[in-house]
Amino acid sequence: MDMESRTYTIRQLAREFAVTPRTLRFYEDKDLLHPARQGQSRIYNYRDRARLQLILRGRRLGFSLIEIKEMLDLYNLGDGGVEQLKMTLRKSKARIATLERQRADIEAALAELREGNNQIKRLLDEKGVGADAL
Amino acid sequence: MDMESRTYTIRQLAREFAVTPRTLRFYEDKDLLHPARQGQSRIYNYRDRARLQLILRGRRLGFSLIEIKEMLDLYNLGDGGVEQLKMTLRKSKARIATLERQRADIEAALAELREGNNQIKRLLDEKGVGADAL
DNA sequence: AATGCCGTTGACGTTAACGTCAATTTTTGG
DNA sequence: CCAAAAATTGACGTTAACGTCAACGGCATT
Secondary structure, eight states: OOGEEEEEEEEHHHHHTOOOOHHHHHHHHTOOOOOOEEETTEBHHHHHHHHHHHHHHHHHHHHHHHHHHHHHHHHSSSSSSSHHHHHHHHHHHHHHHHHHHHHHHHHHHHHHHHHHHHHHHHHHHHHTOOOOOO | OOGGGGOOOOOHHHHHTTTTHHHHHHHHHHSSOEEEETTTTTEEEOOOHHHHHHEEEEHHOOHHHHHHHHHHHHSSSSSSHHHHHHHHHHHHHHHHHHHHHHHHHHHHHHHHHHEEEEHHHHHHHHHHSOOOOO
């Protein structure tokens, strides 16, 4: 419990994750982040940092910010009643389903790319080009 | 070689893949599809259909249309010289790298969702709710 | 001949996810 | 203490990926 007390300015966090401060403010505007304030300035803690990581992962997977927010909200469980929990469970299962579909898509795409890749290598080989294409 | 000779009107193809005709025209405008013409009307063959499948898969994976086009172009190999082939190989490897990263992201996300999922099930169990949440 | 039903090409509208100023504090090093 | 660097809040611009609407041209049926 020492590293966890680290805080970040908006620019520090932005630089670390290769985004702009504008992006972080935008995410806050969209209710994806809720950093504390020191006067006017935003001050991010390790939890905000972890949330940002999740957001960016969702972004890399092609989800919209709204979808990402819904996924993040899934982690705030246990505060509602039974019906709330059931709802969360349903949404969570739906997310899992789409992610599994994406995984299947990825594996299909990878297989095809690797195949084409091999064809090219054979072509280059026929033309007398060695495996110096690293 | 009989099914391969099937052709489709724009609306047929659109319906089959749950997109609008507008989308198919848009993809053509962006040089992702090149259907033949019968007079003015577009006429799609099995190859166009396969390309569309690849396009939509790329879309599900969150790639931009430009990126998708580049990926599709990777399949038109063998028509260039050695340098071209090398270039294609490099791009192909880059694609593979980002796809593998996506796959890693997906597996991390899946693990976390499944974990939260189990927590919810436990909570529901404690509250006396059975496994009727299918 | 008129009524629909595709199909076409523009042209313009829309939403998401920021970028880009501008004007104004706030914070910080010397 | 003061200038420079960094932070803030608007406001407007931009790009991608289509949607929507208008105006038009074949045909096929009624």
